[in-house]
Amino acid sequence: MRFHLKDLEEDILKCSRCGFCRASCPVFEVKLNESWNARGRILLIRNLMEEKIGISEEFINRIYSCTLCKACEVTCPTGVKTEDILLRTRKLMAKENLLPEQFREMTKVIMETGNIYGKRMGLPEQLKFKNKEDRGNLVFIGCVAAYGYPEHAENFLQILKRVKYKFYTLEEERCCGGIMKSIGLEEEFSRWVKRNLGRIETCKPKKIISICPMCSHTLKEYVNKATYPFEVVHEVEVLRDLIESKKIKLKKKLDLKVSYFDPCHLGRYLQVFETPRRILSLIPGIEVIELGRNKQFSRCCGGPIRSIFPEIRDKLSDSIFQDAEEKGVDLLVTSCPTCYHNLYASSVSFDLEVIDLAELVAMSMGIKEKT
Amino acid sequence: MRKKLKQSFIDQLEGIVGSKNFSTNEIDRIVYSRDASVAEGVPEAVVWPESVDEISQLLFLANKERVPVVPRGAGPSLSGGPVPLRGGIVIDLSRMKKIISFNEKDLQIHVEAGCVITQINNFLLKQGMFFPPDPASQDVCTIGGAISTNAGGMRAVKYGVTDRWVQALKIVLPTGEKTWIGTKTRKSVSGYNLAKLIIGSEGTLAVVVEAILSVYFVPETRRMIKAFFNDFESAGQATFQIMSKGLNPSIMEFLDEYTLGAISKYTGANYCRGKAMLLIEVDGSRDEVERKLPKIEKTLKENKGFEIEVAADDEENLKLYSARKAAYPALASLSLTCDVEDATVPVSRLPEMLKSIERISKKYGVYIGTFGHVGDGNIHPNLLYDERKKNEREKVEKAINELFETAIKLGGTLTGEHGIGKAKSNFMKLEHSPESLQLMKSIKKAIDPNNILNPGKMGLM
Numbered sequence: 001m002r003f004h005l006k007d008l009e010e011d012i013l014k015c016s017r018c019g020f021c022r023a024s025c026p027v028f029e030v031k032l033n034e035s036w037n038a039r040g041r042i043l044l045i046r047n048l049m050e051e052k053i054g055i056s057e058e059f060i061n062r063i064y065s066c067t068l069c070k071a072c073e074v075t076c077p078t079g080v081k082t083e084d085i086l087l088r089t090r091k092l093m094a095k096e097n098l099l100p101e102q103f104r105e106m107t108k109v110i111m112e113t114g115n116i117y118g119k120r121m122g123l124p125e126q127l128k129f130k131n132k133e134d135r136g137n138l139v140f141i142g143c144v145a146a147y148g149y150p151e152h153a154e155n156f157l158q159i160l161k162r163v164k165y166k167f168y169t170l171e172e173e174r175c176c177g178g179i180m181k182s183i184g185l186e187e188e189f190s191r192w193v194k195r196n197l198g199r200i201e202t203c204k205p206k207k208i209i210s211i212c213p214m215c216s217h218t219l220k221e222y223v224n225k226a227t228y229p230f231e232v233v234h235e236v237e238v239l240r241d242l243i244e245s246k247k248i249k250l251k252k253k254l255d256l257k258v259s260y261f262d263p264c265h266l267g268r269y270l271q272v273f274e275t276p277r278r279i280l281s282l283i284p285g286i287e288v289i290e291l292g293r294n295k296q297f298s299r300c301c302g303g304p305i306r307s308i309f310p311e312i313r314d315k316l317s318d319s320i321f322q323d324a325e326e327k328g329v330d331l332l333v334t335s336c337p338t339c340y341h342n343l344y345a346s347s348v349s350f351d352l353e354v355i356d357l358a359e360l361v362a363m364s365m366g367i368k369e370k371t
Numbered sequence: 372m373r374k375k376l377k378q379s380f381i382d383q384l385e386g387i388v389g390s391k392n393f394s395t396n397e398i399d400r401i402v403y404s405r406d407a408s409v410a411e412g413v414p415e416a417v418v419w420p421e422s423v424d425e426i427s428q429l430l431f432l433a434n435k436e437r438v439p440v441v442p443r444g445a446g447p448s449l450s451g452g453p454v455p456l457r458g459g460i461v462i463d464l465s466r467m468k469k470i471i472s473f474n475e476k477d478l479q480i481h482v483e484a485g486c487v488i489t490q491i492n493n494f495l496l497k498q499g500m501f502f503p504p505d506p507a508s509q510d511v512c513t514i515g516g517a518i519s520t521n522a523g524g525m526r527a528v529k530y531g532v533t534d535r536w537v538q539a540l541k542i543v544l545p546t547g548e549k550t551w552i553g554t555k556t557r558k559s560v561s562g563y564n565l566a567k568l569i570i571g572s573e574g575t576l577a578v579v580v581e582a583i584l585s586v587y588f589v590p591e592t593r594r595m596i597k598a599f600f601n602d603f604e605s606a607g608q609a610t611f612q613i614m615s616k617g618l619n620p621s622i623m624e625f626l627d628e629y630t631l632g633a634i635s636k637y638t639g640a641n642y643c644r645g646k647a648m649l650l651i652e653v654d655g656s657r658d659e660v661e662r663k664l665p666k667i668e669k670t671l672k673e674n675k676g677f678e679i680e681v682a683a684d685d686e687e688n689l690k691l692y693s694a695r696k697a698a699y700p701a702l703a704s705l706s707l708t709c710d711v712e713d714a715t716v717p718v719s720r721l722p723e724m725l726k727s728i729e730r731i732s733k734k735y736g737v738y739i740g741t742f743g744h745v746g747d748g749n750i751h752p753n754l755l756y757d758e759r760k761k762n763e764r765e766k767v768e769k770a771i772n773e774l775f776e777t778a779i780k781l782g783g784t785l786t787g788e789h790g791i792g793k794a795k796s797n798f799m800k801l802e803h804s805p806e807s808l809q810l811m812k813s814i815k816k817a818i819d820p821n822n823i824l825n826p827g828k829m830g831l832m
Contacts, residue, residue, distance in 0.1 A: 013707050013758065017407045019447045023489070023510040032419065032465045033399065034446070040402035047401050058398040075510065077700040078709070 005049035008088055012049065015042045015080045021072035026299045027065055030315040035062050038072035038082040045089050055098055063089055064100050065309055067316075068182055069264040069300035090184025102307040103183040111188065114174040115143035123173055124150045127157060131168040131203050138205035139167050139235075140219065142212035144337040146173035149356070152337055153211055156235050156358040158367050163247045165238075167209070170199060176210075178218040182304060189222075197223055200230075207231045209238050213265035213336045220270070234266055236275045236335050239361055243282050250364040253285035257329045260288060260357075261320055261343065262298035263336035276335050276357055283364045291323045299323075301342035317346035324352055331355050376415045380436055384416060384460070387428045392419040392466070403443065403461045409758075410451025410793040414441065414461040421466050423541065423549055423580045430578065431547030433460060434823050440545075441825050442574040444485065444516025447508035449711055450792025452520060452573045456827040462578065464515050470494050471581070479538060479555065481583045484515030491584075500586045503530035506788065507699070515579045521571030523788035525695075528614075528746035529621040529654070530587070532788065534570045541581035542569055545819040555583060568814070573790055574825040576818045590654035593621065595691040596667055597651075598676030599644040606647045607722035609674035610745050613651065614718055616670065618663050622652035622695075623746025627725070630698050630740040630753075637701035642694060644678060647725075649745070650695050652688075695742070699753070702740040706755035712771060714778035715749040715787030727777045728752050735770040737763075749787030775801060791829045799830030 005012075021038035022028055028037035035044065041062055047053045068083050076082070093099055109118040123146060129139070139160070145153040160167050177192035200208070200223075208230055210216040220232040242248040260280060266272045273295045280288050293299050299320050302313030320343060324332045332347075334340055335357040343354040362368040376395075385393045394400070395416045404413040420426050433440045439459030446453050455461050467485040474480070475498060482491060488509040491502050505524035506512055512522065518540065523532040530536075539553030553566030569577055600606040606625060613620060626634070631642040642648060649671070653663045664681055671679050682688040703709040716724045725741065728750075732739040743750035752774060756763040775785055775798050785795045785802050799808060808830065815822070815831045822832055 009759075010707060014703075016703065016709065017405050017446075018508065019407070019445050019511050020508070022445055023487075032463075033394075033417075034402040034463070035399050043402050043405060044398060053397055053401060056398065058396055062398060078703040079700065 004092070005045065005089070008045065008085055009049065011081060011085050012042055012046045014078050015039060016078050017043065018077060020075045020077055021082070024071040024075040024297060026069060026071060026302070026316050026319075027067060027305075027312060029299075029319065030312050036065060038066070038076070038080070041066060042080065042082065042085060045085065055093070060093070060098055060100060063093065064103070064183070065305055065312065067264070067300045067302060067304045070268040071297065071300065074268065074296045087182070087184065091186050092184070094184035094186070099183055100308045106307060107180055107183070107185055107188055110175045110177075110180070111192070114172065115147055116175055116179070117143065117147050121147050123169070123171065126150070126154050127169055128171070129157065129167060129169045133166070134204050135206040137165070137167040137207045137209060138200065138203060139169050140176075140208050140210040140215055141169060141173045142210060142215040142337070143173055143175045144341065145211040148341060149337045152340070152356045152358060155356065155362040155368060156211060159239070159248065159358065159362055159365065162365065162367060163242055165242065165247070168203070170203070174199070176212070176215040176218040178214040179304075181218065181222065193218075193223055201228055204228050205230050207233065209233055209235055211235050211337065213263045213270065214338065217265045217269045234270070234272060234335070235358060236266070236272065236279060239358065240275045240279050243279060243361075248361065248365060250283050250361070252364045252366055254283060254360065254364055255285040256331055257287045257289055258331045258333045259291045259324045259327055259329045260294075261291065261301070261332055261334040261339060262295055263334060263339045264298070264300050266336060267298055268296060276333075279357060279361065280333065283360060286360070289327045289329050291320070291327065293323060301339040303338040303342045306342060313342060314346065317342045318349065321346050321350040321352060325350055333357050333360060376438065377436075380432070380438065381416065383432055384418065384429065387432070388418045388420050388425050392421060393417075403463070404454065406446045406448045406451060406453055408449050408451040408454070408792065408794050410454040410456065412454045412456040413458065414455040415458045417461045417463060419463045419466045423543065426462065426543045426578055426580055427547045427549050429460070429462070430543055430545055434546050434821055437821050437823060439826050440823050442515070442519070442578045444513030444519070445487070445508065445511040446516075447512055448516070448520065448790065448792060450786070450790040450794045452790050452792035452825075452828060453516075454793060456793060459823075464513060464580070467580065473498065477555065478586050479583050480586055481581065482514055484513060484518075484580050484582065486514050488512055488514060488517060495586055496589065499589055501589050502536060502584055502586050504533045504536060514582055514584070518570050518579050518582060519572065519574050520788070520790040523744070523747070523749065525622045525624060525744055527788070528623045528744060529619055534567060536585045537566055537570055537582060538585055539583040540566050540569055540579050542577035542579055544577050545821065545824045553583070571790070573792060573828055575815060575828055575831060576824065578824070590621070591656050592660050593652055593654040593688060594660050594664060595622070595650065595652045595682040595688045596664065596671070596679065597691055598649050598671040598679040600647045600649065600674075600676055601645040603647060603722045603725040605675040606649055607725065609649060609671050609676055610721060611718050612670050612674065613667055614746055616666065618653070618667055618670075620651045620667070620746060621654040622650065623744065624650040624695050624742065625745035625750065626650065626695065626698060626742040627740060629738070630702060630742045633701035633705055633740055634694055634697050637704055638694065638697050640694065649676070650691055698742045702753045702755060706738070706757060708756050708758040710754040710756075710767060710771070712752045712754070712774055713743070713749060713787045713789045714752070714774050714783060714785065715747065716778055716781045716783030718746070718748045720781040720783065721745060721748055721750070724750065724778065724781055724783070728774065731770050731773050731777070734773075735766045737766050737770045739770070744787070747787060748783065793828060796828060796830040
């Protein structure tokens with residue numbers, strides 16, 4: 001056999017095929033076909049392991065159509081680690097170059113340009129903050145916020161500046177590499193992390209504050225901290241601490257009904273559910289109405305599969321908006337630039353906008369005007 | 372041996388449902404080859420119809436060509452019911468999931484067969500109503516699947532199983548004819564009760580495509596009580612007395628020592644006391660619940676129950692309910708494979724059944740954790756093993772055979788709620804007389820003369 005899937009046998013056989021993942025898998029919610037949910041995918045891998053089927057284009061599609069959102073793990077009664085099974089399967093497939101071309105291309109682009117946008121870009125001036133001391137607080141902006149949504153990063157940095165929170169940024173923002181890990185390009189990911197770590201090591205941070213939840217997870221889980229141990233937090237955790245310690249003063253009343261959308265990496269991966277809600281509850285005039293599917297059961301925005309299945313991504317983001325619309329809220333709030341990107345694409349079809357949490361904080365502080 | 376599907380047939384099939392609702396791709400077929408049982412069978416085509424007419428045309432065509440058709444809901448089944456043992460077509464009804472109408476005057480809801488029970492309940496809860504049958508798979512199982520297996524659940528002890536809540540069904544016969552059966556009235560003795568015949572027939576007689584269901588008011592309050600016991604007789608006696616005193620609990624669950632140990636390990640809370648635990652819920656108006664609680668407590672005490680505890684509030688209710696819900700995941704975490712059986716006996720014979728399970732576990736050296744709906748006499752022995760090991764598989768098979776034999780000897784039934792499917796097909800003779808089996812076969816033959824609907828199930832043909 002070409003693949004050593006036997007290593008996965010015990011994990012695969014833990015799936016009792018009860019199908020409880022049907023209740024949570026967001027991709028299945030769109031496709032309503034067994035081969036597009038966790039039970040189906042694991043059964044396919046099992047059949048491959050037992051040499052009952054081979055690898056076909058459709059097989060590759062099903063394995064790579066999972067957003068790795070981990071929602072299935074929440075409803076799985078036997079504790080199947082679907083994300084891990086798929087990561088390991090993808091790793092074997094990627095070694096044989098059996099991954100969708102778009103992902104191979106995306107990795108090439110990241111390797112060449114340092115970011116997912118495919119061109120070398122300088123960090124916008126407003127995001128440059130020099131390092132003045134060792135063992136300080138590094139804000140790891142990440143490529144999506146730095147180059148796609150610099151205004152989000154700027155809001156956060158301006159908040160920190162206003163309250164005289166000491167921090168600095170890197171001279172160039174690069175992809176954290178999380179996407180390479182998720183598609184199974186393990187060697188490329190390891191090399192990339194080493195390069196990123198090298199850059200981080202030179203400025204010896206004590207704490208890294210990331211704006212993107214995927215960066216938080218990557219830096220927390222996969223970066224070796226043996227040389228210079230550093231803490232990794234997401235921006236919402238810093239905002240909450242500054243608000244609770246009264247350093248950030250939320251003065252302006254915003255009079256808005258909002259729903260908060262939990263990004264998978266911040267929520268199910270890092271288990272940060274209450275922090276963003278706590279921040280929202282402290283902004284005067286904000287009323288939080290939970291989405292029908294929230295916290296552990298939150299949907300996925302579809303970001304990880306948008307390049308290969310744009311139509312699924314659209315439907316996933318649309319369903320989040322439909323949920324918010326049914327709740328009758330004024331705004332959908334999130335705290336991930338990638339989720340923002342995907343939700344923003346859907347927002348045109350709804351009479352509802354998406355906003356980054358830091359922007360709401362900046363508005364209540366009076367740094368930013370309410371639009 | 373049936374020949375492979377002809378290309379012309381495949382083309383017609385695709386023409387009926389459209390290419391986006393049709394597949395002969397290996398990847399799609401393989402995932403429809405299994406449910407949660409050991410049964411296996413790969414279909415030749417899978418379709419996801421979106422209308423009753425499509426199903427009708429499809430069955431007409433399949434009947435003409437003598438191609439097996441297996442209807443399927445969410446497939447959480449433990450019996451092999453929706454597994455296409457003889458190939459053919461799987462009809463996945465998941466895309467027919469519209470709630471068609473709600474009649475608040477008659478307390479009835481009209482739904483398509485692919486609606487999930489929780490989806491129906493989410494809709495009903497907004498009206499202060501609910502659909503009482505609560506199979507463990509209610510978050511995924513379709514109403515069509517629940518009807519086809521006459522699904523139960525924890526609250527069946529008070530509210531009954533699915534058939535009590537089905538008023539009328541729209542079905543498609545194997546020949547393609549569509550018809551409504553049943554009634555919208557609360558009473559009817561008009562002709563044979565065809566709806567009851569179809570309910571629980573596991574897709575062997577007709578495809579259920581729509582249903583009109585009765586619903587009920589959400590009770591004002593619910594309270595849970597737990598008690599431990601040092602022996603099965605006392606737990607069984609307490610169960611029997613609570614049921615026979617008309618205290619009408621809405622949940623009456625039993626968990627054995629082994630299961631309690633697993634839950635304790637799994638949840639971190641300590642439930643390890645004595646030999647067994649009973650978990651009881653009463654629901655209704657506050658007055659009614661307050662009136663029943665002391666009577667239940669008294670009965671538990673009289674039967675040597677100890678550490679009896681009434682949940683003080685919703686949070687404590689939830690804690691106890693969650694402990695019970697953790698029973699299966701907790702047991703499943705102890706081994707690679709966990710087979711859940713559902714042999715059911717008269718409530719008065721429960722202590723004997725529970726002791727037999729212990730004996731069978733020792734005799735074959737198979738770990739068995741038992742919990743279940745003891746108020747219905749419906750218990751779930753969970754057999755833990757490693758399906759990769761032949762000797763363990765053989766031991767489990769023998770243990771299951773003896774479990775079935777014991778249940779039947781005690782005046783019980785092979786299955787309280789999971790269904791016969793493929794898994795218990797060979798045991799039908801244990802429970803049913805030759806005449807009764809022949810009657811079932813005659814009914815099948817009369818409705819499905821070419822045996823195209825879900826062939827090879829229920830020990831029929």
